[in-house]
Amino acid sequence: MKLNRIKRRNGNSLILELTPLIDVVFLLLIFFLVATTFEDVDSSIKIDLPTSTVKSTKAVDELQVIVTKEREYFISYKEKGKNKREKTSAKELKNALAQKLMESQDKNVIISADKSVSHGVIVDVMTASKEAGANSLDIDTASPGK
Template sequence: MRFVRRRRDPVEVNLTPLIDVVFLLLIFFMVSTTFETRQALELTLPESETGTALDAAPVTLVVTADGDYRLGERTLSAAALAEAMTERATQAREHGLVLEADARAAHADVVRALDRAGALRIDRVRIATRETQSPSTQAERP
């Protein structure tokens, strides 16, 4: 007796749905990941009870405890501060300037930065602070 052989189709695995899922996962993780563009810098900001949270301005000037300045990714001395701020003055006039001064920074260093901002007609200068911790939270700290 002769059996009729059925022709078998070749078995295929469709990878299109798998590729779609992988791309969706990749997009999800890219969008949900926060990217930190600032370099690690040890700053102790002064406390404020009446401060309000604001979005970060594009121009941020950091005054360190050592009296150095950081504008964007560049570390500057007091002598180079004027030239660097002049380069970013137009952007700072448009969006404002955020001054992040270390709590241990000398008052003269902060005044120098504010004076330079005033000379460049930067009117919107915000000083970054951190929230005052409640007395119960301060007692719990080591």
């Protein structure tokens, strides 16, 4: 593409310089790329429970509440390096958790429930855990194929 020279009245020709124009366009492009926020695809919640492909990177030493199909409640914990498990009832769960959470450092509770247990039972366990003093709750899931 040939640029036509524009003749001025005084006889000098005027050439349109494209280099500064291209610089400005690239600066605007970079500004808009940096200023744009992108949606984080990995932050979506997966509802396909109880299996999960996410693997835990740390050993489980936290307090764990186990709920069976028959709605039996167990509290599993480590004491002096040994795994211990105590059976409890739904009514006594909050008090038993409060006692164990007082001895725990990180105040984390892992909920492991059978997939046939209703959602309401899991919510009741979560409520009891929070009322007992848990700082964080985790729901245990199995890896696919197990």
